[in-house]
Amino acid sequence: MEFLMLLLCSFLPMINLVHAQSAQGFVSLACGMTPEDFTLLDKQTQLTYTSDARFINTGESGRIRKEYESSVVRQAWYVRSFPVGTRNCYSLNATEGSKYLVRAYFVYGNYDGKNMNPIFDLYIGPNKVFTVGAQSDSISLEFIHVPTSNSLQICLVRLGTTVPFISTLELRPVNNHMIYNVENRNESLVLSYRSFVDNGVTEYIRFRFPDDIHDRFWRPTFTFDWNHLTTAREVNTSSMYEPPKPAMQMAAVPENSTSPFTLQVPSNGLASRLRFYLHFAEIEELKPNETREFDIMLNGIHYYGPVRPKPFYAETVEVMTSTEGCNQGSCLLQLVRTSASTHPPILNAIELYFVLKFLQPETDRTDVETMIRIKEEYGLNITSWEGDPCSPTELTWDGLNCTSDDPLSISSLNLSSCGLTGIISPWIQNLTHLISLDLSNNNLTGRVPEFLATMRSLSVINLRNNILNGPVPDSLLNRANNGSLQLYLEENPNLHCPSDACKNQDTHQNKAKSNHAFVLPTILGSIASFFAIISAFSVFLLLRERSRRGKVGTNKNSPGVGRRFSYSDIIRMTNHFDKVLGRGGFGIVYHGYLNEHEQVAVKILSEPSTRGLKQFRAEVELLLRVHHKNLVHLIGYCDEMDNSALIYEYMSRGDLKNQLSGNTCSELLSLKNRVRIVAEAGQGLEYLHNGCKPPMVHRDIKTSNILLDENLLAKVADFGLSKSFDHESNSHTSTAVVGTHGYLDPEYRQTGWLTEKSDVYSFGVVVLEILTSQPVIEDTREGNHITEWVQNMLVKGDVREIVDPRLGRDISAASVWRVIEMAMACVNPSPRQRPNMGQVVAQLKECLASEHNNGSIDVSLVLSDEFTPIAR
Secondary structure (H helix, E strand, O other): OHHHHHHHHHHHHHHHHHHHOOOOOOEEEEOOOOOOOOEEEOOOOOOEEEEOHHHOOOOEEEEOOHHHHOOOOHHHHEEEEOOOOOEEEEEEEOOOOOOEEEEEEEEOOOOOOOOOOOOEEEEEOOEEEEEEOOOOOEEEEEEEEOOOOOEEEEEEEEOOOOOOEEOEEEEEEOOOOOOOOOOOOOEEEEEEEEEEEOOOOOOOOOEOOOOOOOOOOEEEEOOOOEEEEEOOOOOEOOOOOOOOHHHHOEEEEEOOOOOOEEEEEEOOOOOOEEEEEEEEOEOOOOOOOOOEOEEEEEOOEEEEEEEOOOEOEOEEEEEEEEHHHOEOOEEEEEEEEOOOOOEOOOEOEEEEEEEEEOOOOOEOHHHHHHHHHHHHHHOOOOOOOOOOOOOOHHHOOOOEEEOOOOOEOEEEEEOOOOOOEEOOOHHHHHOOOOOEEEOOOOEEOOOOOOHHHHOOOOOEEEOOOOOOEEEOOHHHHHHHHOOOOEEEOOOOOEEEOOOHHHHHHHHOOOHHHHHHHHOOOOOOOHHHHHHHHHHHHHHHHHHHHHHHHHHOOOOOOOOOOOEEOOHHHHHHHOOOOOOEEEEOOOEEEEEEEEOOOEEEEEEEEOOOOHHHHHHHHHHHHHHHHOOOOOEOOEEEEEEEOOEEEEEEEOOOOEEHHHHHHOOOOOOOOOHHHHHHHHHHHHHHHHHHHHOOOOOEEOOOOOHHHEEEOOOOOEEEOOOOOOEEOOOOOOOOEEOOOOOOOOOOOHHHHHHOEEOHHHHHHHHHHHHHHHHHOOOOEOOOOOOOEHHHHHHHHHHHOOHHHOOOHHHOOOOOHHHHHHHHHHHHHHOOOOHHHOOOHHHHHHHHHHHHHHHHHHOOOOOOOOOOOOOOOOOO
16 A cells, blocks of 8 residues: 555656646637638747637627737737627636636737727626726736636627727636635636736746646736845745746845835725735745744734745735725735744735626526527527627617526517528427517418427417418417417418417418308207307307407507507507517507507506606697608507507517617618618608698607618607797797707707707708717717717718728718718708708608619709708
């Protein structure tokens, strides 16, 4: 046995050597490097860097300018930037519950030629870790984290208009689980600094792998009141934290041997807790009667000690503190010599971390995996589908609603009009908390799957307008018949469905054939008689229900406006307010159904205040008397006690602002479609100004108040702030200033004088927003307001730099000039110098006609002498 132990001990140094040189599990990515199969060898670490293309599906490749290359490692010459989407994420393979060091490096290097450092956030999963700011051209961020699943999501989140980017991304497993105590799931340690003592006399050095087996990055530090110690003798670093041997061969002591070794650490307000890791080793040959002993003091209070560093053996002391105990935002750490010590305190290396507490809950891992599978199966390319599906709330994936539990679960999935093909994905059945499923208006084929009936939480299934075939499972029809499930199957011409859920099939099939399921044959016998009675009673109930609906005006063929609904009708329409579409001028907008097949949007007055009721009644009165294809159609309203609601036609593409963001299933709007949309919205606005008696001013024109139907037909909405105006007897009307910041006419905002030209100004802002996809107000941009930014860009002379970069650079400059000139004329500070909406619409129609005939918009701008466009 003793021989075996001796043999084992003889192999331990060899085993340790192999471990020290192993890079197993390391992930080293040169982000944006092309070609994608190219590799780079780092000369210092001998680690190989590969392209990040396998770990992310978004972003664009770039490269820093030549003049910056000499100052950074070669793998940081490349850049991946993210001009599209708010959140873009890397997905790295990891082991749940294991500990990892994650390091991201950002070298701007003027890669985009704008010479302006971006500002953006770095997230891990749904939690923000750090804001990458403009204070430096290169930033390194490192943190220690324990993933809660086998996938680690590193996300870059856009702030304002600047574009996030990344140079390198590194993942290092920390195999020793005893070090860096990280509470699973709830926190990460974000590195503030990691240093060893070096007086700078030697060559400027830094330590990484293979000197540090975890590839921690050690930088030198020294101050004028320290004395530098060094040794050529090897220091044993096989202790728990395993600092690099060369770093531990150097140390510092106070220049005044009786003074404490003092470190003043700013808390920076990043986190409420700090962790120091102090690395000690005695590297002086002390005589038998000499000792080195000291206490660790934190903010003047004894924390740990006495410490007696072992000769040529590394030890580490962890110091934990709350920043609340630090004076004026600065923590004081001191090594104080004891009375028994003959030598001053010593320090070889130090690490400081901020403890970042994670507050955002994560989505259930089964739901996350399921959504990834659904995304892959259908080839969905929805911009917002990056990172955690449900968290944080402001970044929830489009088409999803989630529970408020921890972990979060998906309760609603809406993939309507997303171009889905193939069968209904079996992965859907893994969403065990799903209440509502909408797969309507796609090209799904195959049969309605049986598993939908087994999803007990599912209460709404909408499969309208697909190409489904075969019989509908009886179990699904039974649930629909007993009232536990709302099932919508219309407009599937090859579906065999003897149910009221398919009652509109007669638009695709022979009407007599589709009605045969509802005709009860006459069968003799007692059993047949029993069913005949039940059938007659059902017909009676059906007729009574139809009669009741007729009284509240839900017959599709009844007049289009002015129908009054009860609040109970509203509850039924919206399925108890199950699905939110958005927020209107005075309340929340819900999805609903009229006659169980016609979709509607239901806007509920959220607070029955005097102001809210005034807007509600103004909108009802206006829409009851105006009719135009480019104004949203009012179907009816509810005005019952404290409950008020408006029922509109349903616009399946939502609002224009959301469409521009790219966070929908729809494809990117082309330049031609954008011009057509503004022309149609302009027609609706021009009708309000000139087609109404008396004329109306909308007062809240913005992209979120322009809605799109499935064919991208644009309609102006939200008339709660609209005001009548008699321009035959008044040049203006005085009124309280209302509207949305950024879109407001400056003169109207200052004077309260309202004219049609106030809408013209807002419309001009909308046109610029549509062309550029820039936010209307952005504090970090050169030109806070979009009009100022466009004006600054026009001075540079290239309109391609103004247009939404997602459109590419192949657009016609002449096409863009014409529309921008018109928009800039609309936002002229002087109302007299602005065109009227009739002139604007005429010009936009000319633009469209010219593009249709010649492929570009290149017609001279012809407007009245009241205003002058910007020269090209």
